[in-house]
Amino acid sequence: MADTLLEIKNLRIEATVYAPGEKPRNAVIVDDVSLALERGKVMGLIGESGAGKSTIGLAALAYGRGGIRLSGGEIVLNGRQIRGAGAGTLRSLRGREVTYVAQSAAAAFNPAKRLMEQVIEATLHHGLMSQSEAEARAVDLFRTLSLPDPESFGRRYPHQVSGGQLQRAMTAMALCPKPDLVIFDEPTTALDVTTQIDVLAAIKTAIAETGVAALYITHDLAVVAQVSDEIMVLRQGKMVEHGTVQQIIEAPREDYTKALISVRSIDHKEKLPSPAPLLTVQNVSARYGLIGKDVLSDVSVEVHPGQTLALVGESGSGKSTMARVITGLLPPRKGEILFEGKALPPALKNRSREELRELQMIYQMADVAMNPRQTVAAIIGRPLEFYFGLRGKARDQRVQELLDAIELGKGFGDRYPAELSGGQKQRVCIARALAAKPKLIICDEVTSALDPLVADGILKLLLDLQKREGVAYLFITHDIATVRAIADSIAVMYQGRVQRYGPKSDVLAPPFDDYTDLLLSSVPEMKLGWLEHVIETRKMTSAGN
Amino acid sequence: MHPILKVVIQRLALGLLLLLAASVLIFIGTQILPGDVAQAILGQGATEQALTNMRAEMGLDRPAYIRYFEWLYNALHGDLGVALSNGRDIADSIGQRMGNTLFLASVAAVISVPLAILLGLVAVRYRDRWPDRLISAITLTTISLPEFLLGYVLMYIFAVKLGWFPSVSNINSSMSFWQKLNAVALPAMVLTLVVLAHMMRMTRAAILNVMQSAYIETAELKGLRRLTLIARHAMPNAIAPIVNVVMINLAYLVVGVVVIEVVFVYPGMGQYLVDHVSKRDVPVVQACGLIFATIYIGLNLTADIVSILSNPRLRHPK
Numbered sequence: 001m002a003d004t005l006l007e008i009k010n011l012r013i014e015a016t017v018y019a020p021g022e023k024p025r026n027a028v029i030v031d032d033v034s035l036a037l038e039r040g041k042v043m044g045l046i047g048e049s050g051a052g053k054s055t056i057g058l059a060a061l062a063y064g065r066g067g068i069r070l071s072g073g074e075i076v077l078n079g080r081q082i083r084g085a086g087a088g089t090l091r092s093l094r095g096r097e098v099t100y101v102a103q104s105a106a107a108a109f110n111p112a113k114r115l116m117e118q119v120i121e122a123t124l125h126h127g128l129m130s131q132s133e134a135e136a137r138a139v140d141l142f143r144t145l146s147l148p149d150p151e152s153f154g155r156r157y158p159h160q161v162s163g164g165q166l167q168r169a170m171t172a173m174a175l176c177p178k179p180d181l182v183i184f185d186e187p188t189t190a191l192d193v194t195t196q197i198d199v200l201a202a203i204k205t206a207i208a209e210t211g212v213a214a215l216y217i218t219h220d221l222a223v224v225a226q227v228s229d230e231i232m233v234l235r236q237g238k239m240v241e242h243g244t245v246q247q248i249i250e251a252p253r254e255d256y257t258k259a260l261i262s263v264r265s266i267d268h269k270e271k272l273p274s275p276a277p278l279l280t281v282q283n284v285s286a287r288y289g290l291i292g293k294d295v296l297s298d299v300s301v302e303v304h305p306g307q308t309l310a311l312v313g314e315s316g317s318g319k320s321t322m323a324r325v326i327t328g329l330l331p332p333r334k335g336e337i338l339f340e341g342k343a344l345p346p347a348l349k350n351r352s353r354e355e356l357r358e359l360q361m362i363y364q365m366a367d368v369a370m371n372p373r374q375t376v377a378a379i380i381g382r383p384l385e386f387y388f389g390l391r392g393k394a395r396d397q398r399v400q401e402l403l404d405a406i407e408l409g410k411g412f413g414d415r416y417p418a419e420l421s422g423g424q425k426q427r428v429c430i431a432r433a434l435a436a437k438p439k440l441i442i443c444d445e446v447t448s449a450l451d452p453l454v455a456d457g458i459l460k461l462l463l464d465l466q467k468r469e470g471v472a473y474l475f476i477t478h479d480i481a482t483v484r485a486i487a488d489s490i491a492v493m494y495q496g497r498v499q500r501y502g503p504k505s506d507v508l509a510p511p512f513d514d515y516t517d518l519l520l521s522s523v524p525e526m527k528l529g530w531l532e533h534v535i536e537t538r539k540m541t542s543a544g545n
Numbered sequence: 546m547h548p549i550l551k552v553v554i555q556r557l558a559l560g561l562l563l564l565l566a567a568s569v570l571i572f573i574g575t576q577i578l579p580g581d582v583a584q585a586i587l588g589q590g591a592t593e594q595a596l597t598n599m600r601a602e603m604g605l606d607r608p609a610y611i612r613y614f615e616w617l618y619n620a621l622h623g624d625l626g627v628a629l630s631n632g633r634d635i636a637d638s639i640g641q642r643m644g645n646t647l648f649l650a651s652v653a654a655v656i657s658v659p660l661a662i663l664l665g666l667v668a669v670r671y672r673d674r675w676p677d678r679l680i681s682a683i684t685l686t687t688i689s690l691p692e693f694l695l696g697y698v699l700m701y702i703f704a705v706k707l708g709w710f711p712s713v714s715n716i717n718s719s720m721s722f723w724q725k726l727n728a729v730a731l732p733a734m735v736l737t738l739v740v741l742a743h744m745m746r747m748t749r750a751a752i753l754n755v756m757q758s759a760y761i762e763t764a765e766l767k768g769l770r771r772l773t774l775i776a777r778h779a780m781p782n783a784i785a786p787i788v789n790v791v792m793i794n795l796a797y798l799v800v801g802v803v804v805i806e807v808v809f810v811y812p813g814m815g816q817y818l819v820d821h822v823s824k825r826d827v828p829v830v831q832a833c834g835l836i837f838a839t840i841y842i843g844l845n846l847t848a849d850i851v852s853i854l855s856n857p858r859l860r861h862p863k
Binding site for chain 2 (some may be wrong): 090107108
């Protein structure tokens with residue numbers, strides 16, 4: 001193995017945890033992880049949150065966030081042990097031999113400096129090139145990464161370019177000093193699917209052209225399969241499985257890997273629409289403030305009792321605004337909202353308690369949607385008291401029923417939100433919505449912040465509850481796989497308009513309009529060569545046009 | 546129009562409006578005080594008739610708003626009126642005093658502002674280690690001591706014991722720049738010690754706040770030295786709060802130094818104002834109030850505008 005660039009042996013990483021109300025204790029974040037990366041190869045690190053993948057990635061720079069300690073094992077880079085190396089040694093290798101691409105480029109760029117200055121900073125700092133050479137290289141990289149106007153792109157400030165462009169600029173920043181190794185830490189996770197595919201293709205091209213080695217960290221197996229040579233699956237800081245991409249995807253050995261691969265395979269048959277819709281959104285237009293552009297223009301959709309309408313679209317397409325209009329937080333400028341055939345008062349403050357009760361919401365961030373100083377029982381009990389006047393024993397009993405319904409056992413009632421996992425928090429939010437016995441629940445990206453397996457559990461629970469309670473969902477999401485799993489009908493939104501609307505089987509079947517086609521074909525698929533295939537197809541169509 | 550120009554013009558207009566409001570308040574304030582100029586000139590024993598005649602002669606019997614506009618009009622043309630106590634032209638006397646006050650304030654500012662920011666940077670660099678604690682301890686001690694005590698302590702050490710600087714900071718226009726500098730050394734030192742802590746702590750807090758940002762980690766992972774990183778990446782994003790606190794302290798250096806002027810017998814504005822308040826010299830008090838308000842509003846306006854200019858989103862819109 002003369003060509004080994006990075007070798008990690010029996011790595012152990014620990015941190016001091018300061019849990020509220022407890023003494024600080026030591027936690028093992030990563031335990032006994034070993035890997036070897038050859039020059040010019042790409043290894044994917046995959047796992048759910050808390051698997052320790054980012055921590056391992058940063059360990060390749062001998063860096064630990066916060067109180068994290070690289071407490072055992074070896075990290076050998078270019079034949080040199082870097083765990084425990086002195087600050088001077090680490091400074092000389094960071095930004096020269098290893099570079100880092102963060103998940104949120106928007107936060108990782110200094111807002112006060114021009115892009116060029118930041119992109120070439122490490123290169124100049126380490127004295128690798130002259131200013132003009134570095135700038136020329138940056139422009140080349142901008143071109144490789146298909147950024148617009150590569151010559152002048154660097155003169156802009158971070159806030160002047162889009163999220164996808166910023167992510168590519170960050171990749172250019174990492175590649176500029178000609179490092180041996182780049183750590184990509186979820187570089188496309190925060191992007192819309194249609195943007196993700198461009199960034200992914202750009203990263204792949206750049207890796208191929210520069211011959212750099214990379215650790216590619218993500219929770220999305222389909223993404224990592226497109227860029228990596230090998231994959232390591234991690235869970236709770238331990239290695240689960242390690243193999244070539246082909247082996248992991250086509251013949252996974254471990255159950256956990258199999259579960260990751262078969263995720264989002266819920267089979268949901270659509271129901272036929274009923275004659276009387278529960279909620280009708282009629283020719284609604286809405287905007288924020290009195291002047292400016294409409295965020296929603298002339299939108300009409302229907303939700304049928306006991307069924308799910310999925311609103312799909314990218315960020316900025318008006319999905320969440322729709323939820324705000326329906327709930328009355330943002331009265332529409334034009335159009336009407338009908339509930340069971342009767343017009344709802346446009347503004348929240350004019351709605352009766354009964355009208356409020358029938359329409360509940362679940363949010364993306366379960367964390368911030370709950371009062372951290374109330375117990376789970378108090379959170380779920382509040383709507384029971386507010387809408388039904390339940391108190392004392394009756395209330396406790398109903399709380400317990402609801403806890404059972406969301407598959408959380410006894411004892412959870414006394415816990416505080418901080419003591420729950422992400423999935424459990426979202427379940428409590430579901431119970432709180434259910435407590436009002438609503439006819440319609442608006443789910444705003446409720447699974448987006450969750451790990452795939454946990455999200456799967458939530459989707460199954462929602463489907464199950466729909467079957468039992470007959471509640472209808474308006475399900476807002478950007479994730480097509482989720483839509484496939486849960487929807488009866490679909491509305492594809494684009495720039496505030498409904499682009500395509502109908503039963504699931506119609507919407508997801510060709511012929512497609514251009515936007516829906518782009519959206520659907522951008523969703524990464526778990527097979528080798530998918531990325532190349534899509535890019536090739538798109539080139540051919542654009543050449544044909 | 547460039548949006549930033551619009552914002553700046555808005556701020557300037559707001560500043561002028563504020564100044565106008567301040568002038569109204571100053572005028573009203575001096576009006577509602579018991580007794581007026583006529584009373585002050587003629588003394589307690591003056592007859593009602595004498596007072597009426599005096600008021601008519603000085604135009605004090607006219608409505609207040611007319612007198613206000615007259616006063617404002619004259620002030621805008623550089624005529625601040627005549628001091629009652631000695632009959633001198635106020636603008637002339639203030640001109641001299643103001644020069645002295647600004648000189649002392651500038652010397653103190655030139656030392657304290659860079660020093661405070663540097664100490665703030667060092668405190669962040671060695672956060673929670675001994676240099677940080679030492680800086681905090683010293684600056685907090687000096688801000689906690691009363692100014693006059695600091696003044697006397699320094700005077701004892703540097704003037705009495707060591708004999709480096711004069712204990713009385715008498716300056717006049719015939720002195721050279723270096724002689725003046727020598728004369729104000731002690732009061733400038735005291736003022737520096739007084740304003741240092743506030744600016745240093747704010748710099749430290751503002752930079753520490755920025756140090757949490759992801760782009761600081763990015764810079765660290767480029768292999769930058771810690772001090773380079775703080776100065777190059779953290780500092781530019783902490784300018785707004787730092788400038789604000791610097792300006793507040795500069796304003797204090799100009800308008801809040803009465804005690805120090807008394808301790809070092811320095812012929813500045815503060816002492817001038819206090820003298821004339823005790824003599825109930827209303828025109829002088831009004832003039833000083835107006836000048837102090839102008840300085841205060843001007844400095845805060847500058848802070849506002851610098852904060853706006855330091856924001857790249859406003860400077861370079863999409």
